[in-house]
Amino acid sequence: MLTLLLCSISANEFxxxxxxxxxxxxxxxxxxxxxxxxxxxxKTPQGSLxxxxxxxxxxxxxxxxxxxxxxxxxxxxxxxxxxxxPTANIRFPFNDDVxxxxxxxxxxxxxxxxxxxGQSMVVSAPLTIQVKSTMGLIEESxxxxxxxxxxxxxxxxxxxxxxxxxxxxxxxxxxxxPINSLTLKVVDWPQSxxxxxxDGKKRALKLLVSGSTTKEIETDENGFFKISGLxxxxxxxxxxxxxxxxxxxxFSINPTKLPTPLKINFEGVVVRGFVAYPDxxxxxxxxxxxxxxxxxxxxxxxxxxxxxVRPSHKPHLxxxxxxxxxxxxxxxxxxxxxxxxxxxxxxxxxxxGFTDCPTDLEIVELNKxxx
Numbered sequence: 001m002l003t004l005l006l007c008s009i010s011a012n013e014f015x016x017x018x019x020x021x022x023x024x025x026x027x028x029x030x031x032x033x034x035x036x037x038x039x040x041x042x043k044t045p046q047g048s049l050x051x052x053x054x055x056x057x058x059x060x061x062x063x064x065x066x067x068x069x070x071x072x073x074x075x076x077x078x079x080x081x082x083x084x085x086p087t088a089n090i091r092f093p094f095n096d097d098v099x100x101x102x103x104x105x106x107x108x109x110x111x112x113x114x115x116x117x118g119q120s121m122v123v124s125a126p127l128t129i130q131v132k133s134t135m136g137l138i139e140e141s142x143x144x145x146x147x148x149x150x151x152x153x154x155x156x157x158x159x160x161x162x163x164x165x166x167x168x169x170x171x172x173x174x175x176x177x178p179i180n181s182l183t184l185k186v187v188d189w190p191q192s193x194x195x196x197x198x199d200g201k202k203r204a205l206k207l208l209v210s211g212s213t214t215k216e217i218e219t220d221e222n223g224f225f226k227i228s229g230l231x232x233x234x235x236x237x238x239x240x241x242x243x244x245x246x247x248x249x250x251f252s253i254n255p256t257k258l259p260t261p262l263k264i265n266f267e268g269v270v271v272r273g274f275v276a277y278p279d280x281x282x283x284x285x286x287x288x289x290x291x292x293x294x295x296x297x298x299x300x301x302x303x304x305x306x307x308x309v310r311p312s313h314k315p316h317l318x319x320x321x322x323x324x325x326x327x328x329x330x331x332x333x334x335x336x337x338x339x340x341x342x343x344x345x346x347x348x349x350x351x352x353g354f355t356d357c358p359t360d361l362e363i364v365e366l367n368k369x370x371x
Contacts, residue, residue, distance in 0.1 A: 017065055027104075032057035035055050044072070051064065074087045080281070104153050105152065105154075109180070110145075110184070111183075116231055122146035124145060125254070126141055127162050129150055130163050133152075157173050158174065160191065168185055185339055189259055191226070191253070191259045192261045199313060201311070203336045205225060205336060207219065211235035232252075234251070235250070271338075271339060271342065273303070274344070275298045278345060282303075285321045286298040286304070286324070289317075291315045315331050
């Protein structure tokens with residue numbers, strides 16, 4: 001009551017504060033109806049309400065002046081109108097008109113994605129909403145709750161999509177009012193990445209993606225990949241060939257977080273082989289190694305498994321067991337493909353036996369070369 005009384009006294013003494021609401025674009029609708037839906041609100045800089053007034057059908061508005069040195073003025077109306085300026089800051093003696101321009105309308109809504117249970121989930125990850133028209137491209141970020149509002153949009157046709165995800169584009173037509181309650185449905189959220197090889201060379205590789213769904217993909221010749229068509233959930237990436245070792249990699253399609261590109265280290269391949277005599281008899285407990293990548297002892301059947309063996313040119317293969325000499329095959333290179341099994345041959349070995357002597361029977365060790 002005190003504020004209204006002060007305004008009434010000041011209005012008689014100083015006149016009023018007023019101005020026009022104008023349109024900043026060609027408007028084909030009912031202007032008087034649009035202007036009549038607006039209200040001007042006057043407050044102190046501290047936010048206390050001073051006065052409000054309805055805008056007249058011709059866009060004019062006026063309120064009594066008050067005994068304040070500074071005031072803020074803004075226009076309220078249907079959700080989705082964009083004004084310039086959003087707020088006007090004015091100072092005594094309030095001699096000038098305070099005009100506002102309607103720049104256009106906004107389009108607002110939310111972004112959703114289908115969860116693993118089939119229910120819609122709000123995407124709270126930050127996304128870039130793109131609005132395209134013959135006039136160009138407008139971009140705006142979503143809020144933490146998946147909501148977006150983009151404008152000002154002047155009357156015309158627009159297509160709304162998302163920069164970071166695949167959606168069914170939404171076509172809208174702005175005419176004489178805002179468009180609210182739009183829903184953008186994310187239908188695909190591709191996960192990208194690359195395989196990093198320690199030797200610096202680029203290669204193509206087949207990958208297995210497993211989770212709520214399982215699919216095989218292949219990188220390009222430089223090791224880059226993009227995985228599409230995944231529902232929300234957690235996934236693991238391995239090589240299709242179980243004899244190829246990649247660094248453990250788990251990622252998720254999550255409405256709260258944008259997929260970030262993956263870098264997966266190629267750790268190596270499995271190298272298999274056998275150690276045997278020339279007649280094929282296996283030799284166990286032979287220590288086999290290749291460079292400093294991997295080592296193993298042969299089993300009872302003479303087999304060995306070295307893993308993971310990193311890619312290298314002319315790697316050094318060795319086999320050791322006391323008293324034995326081996327023929328080591330030369331390996332030209334280890335690549336991202338699993339090599340054929342390697343055979344290491346025994347060429348010298350200690351042999352134990354018995355011999356009769358004139359004085360007694362004693363055990364002696366004889367070394368002979370096995371051809």
